[in-house]
Amino acid sequence: MAESLPETAEVPDAPDTPGAALAELARGLTLLGFIAIADTTRPGAAETVKRLTDAGVSIAMITGDHPTTAAAIARELGIPDSGPVLTGTELDTLPEKERVERISRTTVFARVSPEHKVRIVQALRQAGRVVAMTGDGVNDAAAIRLADVGIGLSAHGSTSARAAADLVLTDPDPTRILDALREGRALWRSVRDAVAILVGGNAGEVAFTVLGAAVAGRAPLGTRQLLLVNLLTDMLPALAVALARAREDTAGEGPAGEDPLAGGPSPRCSAPTWAGSWPCAAPPPRWAPPRRGVAGG
Secondary structure, three states: OEEEOOOOOOOOOOOOOOOHHHHHHHOOEEEOOOOOOOOOEOOOHHHHHHHHHHOOEEOEEEOOOOHHHHHHHHHHHOOOOOOOOEEHHHHHHOOHHHHHHHHHHOOEEEOOOHHHHHHHHHHHHHOOOOEEEEEOOHHHHHHHHHOOEEEEEOOOOOHHHHHHOOEEEOOOOOOHHHHHHHHHHHHHHHHHHHHHHHHHHHHHHHHHHHHHHHHHOOOOOOHHHHHHHHHHHHHHHHHHHHHOOOOOOOOOOOOOOOOOOOOOOOOOEEOEOOEEEOOOOOOOOOOOOOEOOOOOO
């Protein structure tokens, strides 16, 4: 920032040098200070990263920013193990096997293009991760479509990302991803419990029918009777479990595992930032916290 003041002395003509034009423009100006412009993180992004990490989700941030900027943002968000930053140029020089290993160990990527984002998602999947990719720009669309779970954020110019996504967040608040994660894990637990009830009940009925037929020479229950037993002992309890609301230990005092986000999924997974991790029944995947410009190429 500078202001123009009346000239108090004649300034000689600037010599014909590369900086002459700049010196001519600055003539008669007085430096008052500097203005810095910061591309800040979205509100709630740091809390989202913390909650996802506590839930067993691996976090990775992919950005087109300078490596120094990317490292600073990663520290601000609290991304675990945000050590060495891997750049797109370095990715291009690595052989296939080493690239997959480096990507699986890295949590911060900088100076990447849309093609690099696709390579990162592919490498994470090759490493056995279940990958969730978030983004809001056209340069994220290819990686979002390639990921196991594509998450599109509603924002200006996000039509391509939303069209390629499996899950679209109409609210740009990143904490909504936690709601989706909680609902998904609660649904998985409900289905698992319902299947356990059905398998256990039917196994008992099969054993009773086989043993009864072996002892008495005929089935102890008729077809209609078996259907009635199934209705009373299997269907209704399974429906009750499947439709039950998610149990959540909000006070942190309940038994372990009451909160669908507590302790992470049984088999862990991961997702990327605009590359990161997601709940699943497979080895860990990788997501990255949404912030303006993170996914920009």
